[in-house]
Amino acid sequence: MKKTYRGSCHCGKIRYEADIDLSAGTNKCNCTYCWKMRWWGVGIKPDAFRVLAGQDETGYGFPTSKFGTRAICRQCGVTSFGWGHIPQIGGDYVSINLSCLDDLDPAELVAAPVRYMDGRADNWWNAPAETRHL
Numbered sequence: 707m708k709k710t711y712r713g714s715c716h717c718g719k720i721r722y723e724a725d726i727d728l729s730a731g732t733n734k735c736n737c738t739y740c741w742k743m744r745w746w747g748v749g750i751k752p753d754a755f756r757v758l759a760g761q762d763e764t765g766y767g768f769p770t771s772k773f774g775t776r777a778i779c780r781q782c783g784v785t786s787f788g789w790g791h792i793p794q795i796g797g798d799y800v801s802i803n804l805s806c807l808d809d810l811d812p813a814e815l816v817a818a819p820v821r822y823m824d825g826r827a828d829n830w831w832n833a834p835a836e837t838r839h840l
Contacts, residue, residue, distance in 0.1 A: 707727060707729065708725045708726060708727045708754070709725070709726060709727075709728075710723055710724070710725050710726075711723065711724055711725075711726055711807045711808075711809055711810055712758075712807070712808050712809050713786055713787070713802065713803075713806045713807045713808055714786065714806060714808055715760070715763075715779035715781070715782050715784040715786050715806065716779070716782040716783075716784040717779065717781045717782040717784075719759070719760040719763040719779060719781050719782070720757070720759065720760035720761075720763050720764055720777070720779050720786060721757075721758040721759040721760060722755065722756060722757045722758055722786070722787065723755075723756050723758060724750055724754060724755045724756075724787075724800070724802050724807075725750065725754035725755075726748055726750055726754070726802065728748065728814055728815070728817070728818040729817075729818065729819070730819075731748075731818065731819040731820070731821050732746060732747065732748045732804060732815075732818045732819065732820050732821065733746070733747050733748065733749065733801075733820070733821050733822075733823060734746055734747075734820055734821075734822050734823070734837070734840040735822070735823040735824075735825040735830075735840070736822075736823070736824060736825055736826045736834045736837075736840060737823075737825025737826050738826065739776075739825075740825060741826070741840075743785060743803075744805075745785075745803055746803070746804045746805060746820075747801045747802055747803055747804060748801070748802050748804060748818075749795065749799045749800070749801050749802075750799065750800050750801075750802060751796075751798065751799065751800070752789065752798050752799070752800050754800070755787070755800040755802075760779070763779055763780050763781055764777045764778070764779065764780070765777075765778045765779070765780045774788050774789055774790020774791070774792070774799075774801065775788055775789055775790060776788035777789075784806065785803060786802075786803050786806035787800055787801060787802050787803060787806070788800070788801045788803075789801065794830075821833075822834060822837045822840060
């Protein structure tokens with residue numbers, strides 16, 4: 707069931723809301739970006755995402771046609787969401803950094819299924835051999 711969550715960067719200049727169904731699953735990946743950022747995300751469709759404040763504070767990092775673009779706050783440096791287009795997952799998407807959701811109850815996060823992806827080997831549809839560190 708979808709629920710509307712509010713999220714922000716660390717300093718709060720960038721704020722957004724997103725309609726998310728955590729029971730549909732979350733994602734952890736071992737690619738170098740996700741590994742270094744400790745990204746635990748969830749993918750949603752763009753119409754389920756709304757920037758409320760700080761669009762002008764958003765710098766853009768990691769823009770590639772292969773993976774997508776991540777939004778970085780110019781003030782605090784936190785990456786709270788990203789977006790892109792990957793045909794294999796249904797086209798346009800927004801990826802939410804779950805640690806940036808301000809009103810997410812830890813119990814909801816613990817109960818959410820996790821899908822592991824071996825991005826380091828470009829094997830996105832399968833889990834890596836080891837996932838305990840993710």
